[in-house]
Amino acid sequence: MQPNNITKKIEKQFNAISKITRQIKPLDELVNTIQSAMLAEPSIQFGNGNIFKKGYNAELDSYIEAKFSAKQWLEKFQEQERINTGISTLKVSFNSVFGYYIEITKIHNSKVPPHYERKQTLTNAERYTTPLLKEFEAKILDAEFKIQELEQHLFNGIKTKILEYIEPIQQNANALAQLDCLQSFATVAKLNDYVKPKIDDSLALEIVDGRHPVIEKMLPAGEKYTPNSTFLDCENEQIHIITGPNMAGKSCYLRQTALIILLGQIGSFVPARKANFGLVDRIFTRVGAQDNITSGESTFLVEMQETAYILNNATQRSMILLDEVGRGTATFDGISIAWSIAEHLHNFVGAKTLFATHYHELNDLAERFLRIKNFRAEVIESNNRIVFTHKISAGSSDHSFGIYVGKMAGLPTTVIARAGEIMSDLERNTFNDNEPKLFKNSSTVAAKNKKINSATATNQLSIFEFRDDILRDKIRSIDINSITPIQALQLLEELNNF
Numbered sequence: 361m362q363p364n365n366i367t368k369k370i371e372k373q374f375n376a377i378s379k380i381t382r383q384i385k386p387l388d389e390l391v392n393t394i395q396s397a398m399l400a401e402p403s404i405q406f407g408n409g410n411i412f413k414k415g416y417n418a419e420l421d422s423y424i425e426a427k428f429s430a431k432q433w434l435e436k437f438q439e440q441e442r443i444n445t446g447i448s449t450l451k452v453s454f455n456s457v458f459g460y461y462i463e464i465t466k467i468h469n470s471k472v473p474p475h476y477e478r479k480q481t482l483t484n485a486e487r488y489t490t491p492l493l494k495e496f497e498a499k500i501l502d503a504e505f506k507i508q509e510l511e512q513h514l515f516n517g518i519k520t521k522i523l524e525y526i527e528p529i530q531q532n533a534n535a536l537a538q539l540d541c542l543q544s545f546a547t548v549a550k551l552n553d554y555v556k557p558k559i560d561d562s563l564a565l566e567i568v569d570g571r572h573p574v575i576e577k578m579l580p581a582g583e584k585y586t587p588n589s590t591f592l593d594c595e596n597e598q599i600h601i602i603t604g605p606n607m608a609g610k611s612c613y614l615r616q617t618a619l620i621i622l623l624g625q626i627g628s629f630v631p632a633r634k635a636n637f638g639l640v641d642r643i644f645t646r647v648g649a650q651d652n653i654t655s656g657e658s659t660f661l662v663e664m665q666e667t668a669y670i671l672n673n674a675t676q677r678s679m680i681l682l683d684e685v686g687r688g689t690a691t692f693d694g695i696s697i698a699w700s701i702a703e704h705l706h707n708f709v710g711a712k713t714l715f716a717t718h719y720h721e722l723n724d725l726a727e728r729f730l731r732i733k734n735f736r737a738e739v740i741e742s743n744n745r746i747v748f749t750h751k752i753s754a755g756s757s758d759h760s761f762g763i764y765v766g767k768m769a770g771l772p773t774t775v776i777a778r779a780g781e782i783m784s785d786l787e788r789n790t791f792n793d794n795e796p797k798l799f800k801n802s803s804t805v806a807a808k809n810k811k812i813n814s815a816t817a818t819n820q821l822s823i824f825e826f827r828d829d830i831l832r833d834k835i836r837s838i839d840i841n842s843i844t845p846i847q848a849l850q851l852l853e854e855l856n857n858f
Contacts, residue, residue: 423503427504433496441462460493462488463482475491553631556629559624564592568632588750604736612750616631643679680711682701695721735754
C-alpha cells in the first residue's frame with residue numbers, strides 16, 4: 361500500500377473515532393456532586409455506614425460515630441464527668457434492663473450535680489442519667505435503623521439529581537460502548553494476527569487459512585493451530601460433504617467458519633489470512649446431540665425438529681452447518697434422511713452448507729449433483745496407528761477409524777481385537793454390480809449380502825443374510841440364449857410366484 365493511501369486510511373479511522381468521542385458530554389457538575397458525596401467503593405447495602413463520605417451529612421456522621429465509636433465516647437464522657445463532679449470513682453456502665461447509667465457511691469451523694477436524674481437505688485450506690493447520656497443511648501440503640509434510613513434518603517437525593525442528566529448519560533454510555541467495542545476489536549486483532557474481511561453483496565464465501573478464535577488460544581504452549589481454507593458459492597460449490605473420523609477436526613472446522621462470518625459481520629477483523637464473503641442473513645446450526653426428557657422428546661426428535669426449522673427458514677443468503685444429521689436413528693433411516701436433506705438444500709434452498717457426516721454413502725451425492733463437493737478430514741495411518749492432521753482437503757474418506765478411536769479411549773484390548781476381526785469379515789464382502797449406487801460404499805449393507813463363514817454353520821439364516829439368495833441363484837442359472845419365448849414367459853411367471 362502506498363504511503364498516501366496509508367495516511368488516508370489512518371485519517372479515515374481517526375475521523376470515525378473522533379466523531380464518537382465528540383458525542384461525549386463532560387457532566388462536570390454531576391461528577392463533582394457524586395465525588396463529594398460518595399466513597400470511591402461504597403457498600404452495596406444500606407445501614408453499614410460505608411456509602412457516604414464523612415462530612416457530607418452531619419446527622420449521618422453522628423449516628424455512624426455513635427455506632428462505631430460508642431466505647432470511645434463513653435470513656436471520654438466518663439472522664440469528663442469525673443472532672444466536672446470531682447468524684448474520681450464515678451463510673452458509666454450499661455445493662456440490658458436499665459440501659460446506660462452513671463453510678464455513684466452514696467458517700468459522694470453531696471457532690472451529685474442537680475441535673476443528674478436518679479434512675480436506680482442500690483444498697484451502697486445510686487445510678488443516674490443525664491439528658492446527654494439519654495440522647496447518646498437513643499442514638500446507639502437506634503443507630504443502625506437511623507443510618508439505613510438516612511443513607512437511603514441521601515442516596516435517593518443523588519438519584520434524583522442524576523435523573524436530571526439522564527439523556528446525556530445515555531448518550532455518553534452509547535459512545536463509550538462503541539469505543540470499548542472498537543478498542544476490544546483492535547486489541548484482539550493486533551494480538552492474534554486477524555485480517556480485515558471484505559463483505560459485499562455476492563453469494564460467495566472465501567476464507568483462506570481460517571482459524572478457530574477460541575480453540576487456537578486454548579492450545580498448549582508451542583502448539584500451533586492448523587488453519588483451513590473454505591470456498592463456497594451458489595453456482596459451483598454450494599454444499600460440502602465432509603467425511604472423516606471423530607477427533608479429526610470436522611466439527612471445529614464447521615464452527616470456525618461460522619465464527620469468522622459472525623465476527624466479520626459485527627465489524628471485527630477475523631482469524632484468517634484472507635476473508636471475502638457476501639452478506640449472510642442467518643447462520644443455522646445443527647450440531648451436538650441433546651434430548652428433552654421433560655417433554656418426552658428423544659435426541660433424534662430434537663435433531664429433526666431443529667433440521668426442519670432450518671429447511672423451512674433458510675434462504676440463499678443463509679449459512680448452514682450440519683454435523684452428523686441422522687445419526688440418532690437406524691443406519692438406513694439416517695442415511696436416507698441425510699441424503700434427502702442434502703438433495704433438498706441443493707434443489708430448493710440454495711444456501712451455502714457444510715455437512716459433516718460419518719455416512720460415506722453421501723459421497724455419491726457429488727456425482728449426481730452439480731453444486732455438491734466432497735471434502736475429508738485428512739488422517740495419516742502408519743503401523744496400526746493414526747495421526748490426526750486436522751486438515752480439511754478435497755476428496756472423500758471411506759474409513760471412519762472408529763476402532764482406533766476406541767483404542768485411544770481405553771477400550772479393552774479384547775474388544776478392540778474382536779472389533780478388528782468383525783470389520784475384516786465385513787469388508788471382505790462385496791456387492792453385485794447391480795446393487796443400487798446409493799449403498800455401494802456401505803460395508804454394513806455389503807455384509808448383509810453374504811453369510812459369515814463358520815465351521816458351525818447351520819441351515820438357520822445368518823443375521824447378515826438376505827432371504828433372496830435362492831432367487832438370485834435361480835436367476836443366475838438361466839441360460840437366456842437357449843430358452844424359447846414361451847419358456848421365458850413361463851419362467852417369469854414362476855419367478856413372480858417364488
